[in-house]
Structure formats: structure tokens, C-alpha cells
Amino acid sequence: MAILELKNLKKTYGKGAQSVAVIHGVDMRIADGEFVVIVGPSGCGKSTLLRMVAGLEEISSGQVLIDGTVVNEKEPAERDIAMVFQNYALYPHMKVYDNMAYGLRIRGMSTEEIAKRVNIAADILELKPLLERKPKQLSGGQRQRVAMGRAIVREPKVFLFDEPLSNLDAKLRVQMRLEIKQLHNRLKTTSLYVTHDQVEAMTLAQRMIVMNSGVAEQIGTPKEVYETPASTFVASFIGSPPMNILKGSLSANGAFYTLSGAADYALAKALPAHGGKPYQLGIRPEHLRPVNDQENGSGIPFTVSLVESLGSDYLVHGSCPGLDKPQEIVLRTTKDSFAAGQHLQLTADPEQLHWFEEKSGKRVKC
């Protein structure tokens, strides 16, 4: 168990004119026993950040501290950290038991202690019947469990996971996600977990770091990130389908117009006191609904182009007017009452509207 701290952590690859800065100063304190997920699109620097914590990548500047001790100069083996990778990295010629025991043997641990630890881990991960098999005789999910077993037997201060589930099919991924969550509930080891999958991040994280091009765009609980995204980037990365972001302008009297001036969205009640300026308005697909009779038919003019059925609910795709082209909108609903070509007025409850600055995309506090 340990506290993990990242202090103004930066990474630049290469030297001089060829150098590329990929991590621009990340600060984070991960509490003892906390499960933190780093999430972001491909190439945003998730693995680089994790590998700096693991000691597999040199730190350009800033510090990594474990329980208050700076570990920048420590070898990976001295950091008391165990890492689980996407590609399992099991030894193909060794049985499951030996794959889990190997790291302990090279540390000179006694045979009895090794047997005890491997058996406990095999119990937790339900690997007992598979201990005599070789990796090629296992399914993908079982191999992933062995890779986790190898990390568990080390009894490290910190677990690091780099996309451990991305080689598995969708169903197995959900199952393994639950297993990782249960494992953490049981062991309560401080964990840093990397994924590009926002559903995995939302379900596993106690807190998450949303990364965008080497910057921690937002750090918070899944609920905070979903309910108050710090920027349009976070708003459109977290949530499926992503939040609708409409460009427009607020009039001084508090109505919302598309930049074409074609549509008055009449969301006056909900607007912040910033009238007369361009803004981006965010509304999640699940919060949009057709206006009701009391709202006098006044809302965002919406034309349906396509309806997708997900079984339990529907995604209604379409558009509203915009400056140079129509702006796309998705509505998520349980009602089977929409059809292509239909014209409607949409609205959302005031507390479910999100306002972002026009240029920076940063959240405007209301």
C-alpha cells in the first residue's frame, strides 16, 4: 500500500531541434489504496506517463514519489511496483505456476513462500486448475489472469496496468473488468490504470485523469467528469454517444442563436449571465427531448435523418441549422416514435445544459 505522487512530470523525446515534448507537466496525488484511471485518445501520452512511473522511461523533468520518497533514479525493480501489459508477456515455455513464480525466484524468495503466494493468487483468480498448463493452452482471458497473478504474487506497493484488456473480445472485456474491480476491492492496492476506452475508465475509476495531447485536461471522479466536463474535449470524449456541441451565440436578452441567426433556441431561463457573446452549447444525447405543450413549441429546430435501435433504446440522428452547414445532433430516447424526415423542436432541462467558451472550449461556470 502506498501513496503515489506525480509532480510536474514532463517528457521530451529526442534532443535539440528534433526533440518532441509529449507530456507537458502532470500533477497528481494518488491516495493509498486508490484506483486511478488515465484515459485519452491514442497518442496522448498515457503509456509514456505510466512507463515513467514504472521506471521504464526516463523522466525529463519533475518527480515521481512513492510514499514520499523520490524514485526518479531508482531502477524498476527497486520501485516495488508491478506492471500488467496489454500483450501479457508470459514466458511461453513455462507452466502457469512457473510464470507466476519466476519473478519471486529471481528475487531469491524461499520455495515455501513462493508456493504460498502463488496459491493465494491462483485462488483469487481461479487459476488453480490451470497451474500445470502452458500459456498456449489457455484462452486470452485466462492468459490475462495469469499476467495479473504474476503481478499479485509480488505484493507490490503499486499496480500499473497498460490497456490490459484490449486484446480481449467485448464480452470477455466486460467480465475481466469486473474481476479487476473485485480484485481491487479485495487487495486495495494503489493502482494506476491506462485505457483509451471511456466505458472502462468510467466503470473502474475512483478518479480519472482525462489526457489530451500530453496535458491532464481534467482530473476527477467519473461523476464529476461526466456531469461537469472541463472542456469540449472532455465533454465529447466521455459519454457514448458523445455530448452534442452546438456553436451559437447568446443574445443580450438571453436567447441562444445559431451563428446563422436562423434559429432562436429560447433557452433563456438556463443561460448564464454572459449575454451578447458566441458560445458552444453542450447537451448530452440522453438529456435532449422534444419540447412539451407548456414550452410553446419553442426549442432547437431538429430534422431527423436516421433512427438506430439499440434494443432497449434508440439513437435519433439529425441536425439543426448552423452558420455554414447544419450542425449534427444525436438524441437518445426509449421512445419508438421518431422517423427520418420528421421536424421537431428539442430542449433539455436547464441544469443539463453545458456552456463552453467559443475559442478555448473551456467550461463556463454558470
Ligand SMILES: Nc1ncnc2c1ncn2[C@@H]1O[C@H](COP(=O)(O)OP(=O)(O)OP(=O)(O)O)[C@@H](O)[C@H]1O
Ligand atoms: N521513443 C519515442 N520517440 C519519440 N516519440 C515517441 C516515442 N515513444 C512515444 N512517442 C510519442 O509520444 C506520444 C505519446 O505516446 P504514448 O505511447 O504515450 O501514447 P498513448 O496515449 O499510450 O497511445 P496509445 O493509446 O496508442 O497506446 C505519441 O505521439 C508518440 O508518437
Ligand SMILES: [Mg+2]
Ligand atoms: Mg499506449
